[in-house]
Amino acid sequence: MSINKEQVKTALAHVMHPDEGADLVTLEMIQDIIVQDKYISFTLELPEKNDQLANRLKQDCEAAVKKFIDKDAVVDITVGINISRKRSNEADKQKQPPQHQPVLPGVKNIIAVASGKGGVGKSTVAANLAVALARSGARVGLLDTDIYGPSIPTMFAVKERPNITTDKKLVPIEKYGVHLVSMGFLVDTDQAMIWRGPMVTSAVKQFMQEVQWGELDYMVLDLPPGTGDIQLTIVQTVPLTGAVIVSTPQNVALDDVRKGVSMFNKVNVPVLGVIENMSYFVPDDMPEKKYYIFGKHGARNMASKLEVPFLGEIPLREPIMKSSDQGTPIVSSDPSSAAAESFIEISNRIEQALIVRNKEKDSTEKVEIKFRP
Ligand SMILES: Nc1ncnc2c1ncn2[C@@H]1O[C@H](COP(=O)(O)OP(=O)(O)OP(=O)(O)O)[C@@H](O)[C@H]1O
Ligand SMILES: [Mg+2]
Structure with missing residues (x-):
């Protein structure tokens, strides 16, 4: 059975951002997914340069693809920096009224x-x-x-x-x-x-x-x-x-x-x-x-x-x-x-x-x- 983009998204939705309390797909950090047989490539978009976070998320993404799709999949991840994402995330947070503060943030x-x-x-x-x-x-x-x-x-x-x-x-x-x-x-x-x-x-x-x-x-x-x-x-x-x-x-x-x-x-x-x-x-x-x-x-x-x-x-x-x-x-x-x-x-x-x-x-x-x- 060939792998499709939706499967890749579903698998990556299991990868949580350690600080944002949401997964990478919800945070729209996964872009440009390309699948060819067992080769899967995509861009991991971060709001700023952070090698430690990038390496951790890359490892988690690869593990999720292998666990949920195919253990023999070959995963190629490019890290991209998108500064506008940081601004819009911050703007979103400011827009939330105080009663929407999560009770159980974790x-x-x-x-x-x-x-x-x-x-x-x-x-x-x-x-x-x-x-x-x-x-x-x-x-x-x-x-x-x-x-x-x-x-x-x-x-x-x-x-x-x-x-x-x-x-x-x-x-x-x-x-x-x-x-x-x-x-x-x-x-x-x-x-x-x-x-x-x-x-x-x-x-x-x-x-x-x-x-x-x-x-x-x-x-x-x-x-x-x-x-x-x-x-x-x-x-x-x-x-x-x-x-x-x-x-x-x-x-x-x-x-x-x-x-x-x-x-x-x-x-x-x-x-x-x-x-x-x-x-x-x-x-x-x-x-x-x-x-x-x-x-x-x-x-x-x-x-x-x-x-x-x-x-x-x-x-x-x-x-x-x-x-x-x-x-x-x-x-x-x-x-x-x-x-x-x-x-x-x-x-x-x-x-x-x-x-x-x-x-x-x-x-x-x-x-x-x-x-x-
Ligand atoms: N599929 C099943 N096969 C065999 N026994 C079952 C099955 N499902 C539930 N039981 C048994 O039926 C009984 C009632 O189950 P359970 O306590 O889970 O129901 P409940 O809906 O939570 O009940 P309550 O409304 O009292 O909270 C228990 O003894 C349980 O082990
Ligand atoms: Mg019960």
């Missing part, structure tokens, strides 16, 4: 995992998605906002309490490459049952501001089930880049997909797509069989009706449940299994959807906070 993308109904596998998807993104080399955080029934501590077998820094920030716990924070680390789950809406919002705000998240490519948010007031408040509290909706295939669950899409439309958060969980049952002793016990393609059809992307199917399999219960999501415990592959494929699609979304929309939009009055 976090590139925040993705909410939502569902209309409880128990459809939202936390299972959030956990495996976070591990899959981390395995692809990204820096990933996972925030469990399900204050009523946090399941992330169990799914990652976290028994310890997180550390607190001298400036009183909570340090996420790292497991399988994912930086985790959950209310379940801090309080007794039974106590959380009496929490009211405003307390949930202030807890979520604290998770944004009083946690030492550092630099992250992705922060995955596991939302509580439903599309009621609590969920609406959370999605307005957090500067979301996009949302994914998890559903099972049966009709009763599908109506809730509609509610989920409508909730995110209301707050102007792009729906990156719908994930169908428990699409078909695969018995452990007959892995070649597929039983569509909840109906076939329900969520896929609903996604097309609502004109939102369909991100993929996840089978109903005992090892998915067991690995979560034992504290190692299947993408970590058995990454080459068919079940893990379905999560990995979906995470690749989400990465692609985010690249497209961030190109199409103003980058300040993803860090705009929409607090309720």
Whole structure:
């Protein structure tokens, strides 16, 4: 298969500028891409001469092309200086009103995992998605906002309490490459049952501001089930880049997909797509069989009706449940299994959807906070 320019752009969109908080494609620093078979050349445009930065970015670009396109690709990068770019970048920064100052300047993308109904596998998807993104080399955080029934501590077998820094920030716990924070680390789950809406919002705000998240490519948010007031408040509290909706295939669950899409439309958060969980049952002793016990393609059809992307199917399999219960999501415990592959494929699609979304929309939009009055 021959390489095309779009693939080169997509690969280079993984290379972050160390100081600007954005990737080189978004910053329009990649120009004049030429591809001939396995030879890829382009210009890396810098606003001023900076050999150290140029060398670092050249290395990162070459590594990204080899990782995401072809390990045998030959990459030829010319460094160009474009002084007008510096001026326009500075002018852009000055144009931003103060309320657009990012809350989490080091976090590139925040993705909410939502569902209309409880128990459809939202936390299972959030956990495996976070591990899959981390395995692809990204820096990933996972925030469990399900204050009523946090399941992330169990799914990652976290028994310890997180550390607190001298400036009183909570340090996420790292497991399988994912930086985790959950209310379940801090309080007794039974106590959380009496929490009211405003307390949930202030807890979520604290998770944004009083946690030492550092630099992250992705922060995955596991939302509580439903599309009621609590969920609406959370999605307005957090500067979301996009949302994914998890559903099972049966009709009763599908109506809730509609509610989920409508909730995110209301707050102007792009729906990156719908994930169908428990699409078909695969018995452990007959892995070649597929039983569509909840109906076939329900969520896929609903996604097309609502004109939102369909991100993929996840089978109903005992090892998915067991690995979560034992504290190692299947993408970590058995990454080459068919079940893990379905999560990995979906995470690749989400990465692609985010690249497209961030190109199409103003980058300040993803860090705009929409607090309720
Ligand atoms: N594809 C799957 N195959 C087998 N078991 C699954 C699958 N997806 C989820 N489960 C199991 O179903 C149960 C519910 O999943 P999970 O906790 O992820 O749902 P949820 O939507 O987060 O629930 P809640 O609404 O309570 O937050 C768990 O025991 C989980 O291990
Ligand atoms: Mg859950």
